[in-house]
Amino acid sequence: MMTLPETPAGRLRWVVADTRTLTARALAHWARRPGEVVVGLLFPVMVVLMMGYLFGGQMDVPGGGNYRSFIIPGMFAMTMVFGVENTFTAIAADASKGVTDRFRSMPTSPSAVIAGRGAADLLHALAALAVMAACGLLIGWRAHDGAARALAGLGLLLLLRFALIWLGVYLGLIAKGPEAVVAVQVLVWPIGFLSSALVDPGTMPGWLGAIAEWNPMSATVTACRELFGDPGGAGGSWPARHSVLMAVAWPLLITAVFFPLAARRYRTMGR
Incomplete structure (x- = not known):
């Protein structure tokens, strides 16, 4: 039977080693299903091309400018938000098949199980951003600042x-x-579209525009437009004027709420 490390340094090495192993496990799954990965990466590109070229001529950009440059930061953020579905599906599949219970019965660092999933998903997010950036550059988007x-x-x-x-x-x-991913889509898709990603909240009814302005995704989108120097970066509302601050505060708040909940749920599964 394996003896768990007793020193802080030993426990840290244990966590890092297990996290690396579980991250590699997730990447190996993607390598065995490349078609799913490619489709997932190309779907946002299709949305950009459809919105930019089919509907772009009908869209007004706040302050003027090219609509395709306006939506690229929005699609960056939407890709990050829609990634929740990938995380959910992978975790739910492991839980339903008993894989999570198997990990909990093994001398595996509990935090590494969650951290390994997180590391793999961040690598996937980097790949998605690279694909979206390449698409943006091809259609004329640039980071100007x-x-x-x-x-x-x-x-x-x-x-x-x-x-x-x-x-x-x-x-x-x-x-x-x-299969409960449908419920997650009901949560994620309104967050994605009820935002400043594709349209200016100022064009919405007042109450709906206010919701869109305070959407965590809108904070990231507006902050990215400001940092990239893209159209639509400026705004008159408080969230728009403090978009970088909000783009940091919202993720920290979400992490502070859901990381402890996820860790507690993992520890108490099956009880």
Whole structure:
């Protein structure tokens, strides 16, 4: 029987080693199902092309500018938000098949099980951002305010994805199975579209525009437009004027709520 490490340094090495192993497990699953991964990465590209070229001529950009450049930061953020479905499906599938119970019965670091999923999903998010950035560059999008601000914008996008990982993990652990992803879509899709990602909230009815302005995703979208120097970055509302602050605060709040819930749910499963 394996003896668990007793020193803090030993426990840290144990967590890191198990996290690396479980991250590699998730990546191996993707390698065996490349078609699903490719379709998932290309779906946002299809949305950009459809919105940018089919409907773009009918869209007004706040302050003027190219609509395709306006929606690219929005699609960056939507890709991060829709990633909740991938996290949920993977966690729920493991739980329904007994894989999670098997991990809990083994001398595996409990935090590594969740951290491994999170690390794999962040790598997937990086790949999605790379695909979206390439698509944006091909249709004329540019980051106009320098590499440092562009990297800061990408960092905010990954921070949003990091926070939503724990939401996906928690929902996956309380779900009855991966088929419950429909319920997650009912939650995620309104968040994605009721935002500033594709349209200016100022064009919505007042109450609906206010909801869109305070949407956590809108904070990230507006902050990225400001950091990239893209159209639509400025706004008169309080959330728009403090978009970078809100783009940090919202993910921290989501993490503070759902990370402990996910960890507690993992520890108490089966009781």
